Each structure stands twice: as structure tokens, then as C-alpha cells.
Amino acid sequence: MNPKDLIGRFQQMLDQLPLADFSQPARQMLTSRLGQLLQEANLVSREEFEAQTEVLNRTRLRLEELEQRLNALIDHQASCPAAPEDPAAEK
16 A cells, blocks of 8 residues: 555545544644655555566566576586697787
């Protein structure tokens, strides 16, 4: 849920309370303060969190694939006999 939705739900809860319980200035103050707290907390929406989690999972899988390929190349290089040196290169 994004911060605006949370503020909206909070406002709806306040609107359902009898006027004797909260005066309008108190409601405005609470709503305003909740908005400030949400901004200070650097909250992200559930959708943004899930999107970033998906990106992270894909990146992790790609990294694992690249590590496997690198290890296969290293193993292949270690198993190949060393190429004979070119005697013409030494002259």
C-alpha cells in the first residue's frame, strides 16, 4: 500500500469517529503528522517493493549462471595441456 492510500484509509477511519471524539483541527493535525512520518520513513509502495524484489531475483540468477560459466572455463583451462612454447619467438 502506498503512503497516499495509507493516509486515505487513516482519514476514513477518523471520519467514522463521532465528532465529539476528535475535533476537525485534531484530525487535520493527525493526518498531517502521519503524512510527514511516512515521508520521513522513506516508504515505498508494495508494488515498487515487489518489482525491485523481482529485479533482485533475476540479477541473482544471472550472477549464479555467470559464476557457473566462469568456473567451467577455469576447469576447462586447467584440464587442457599447456601449449608448447614457440621456439621462434625466443630468437
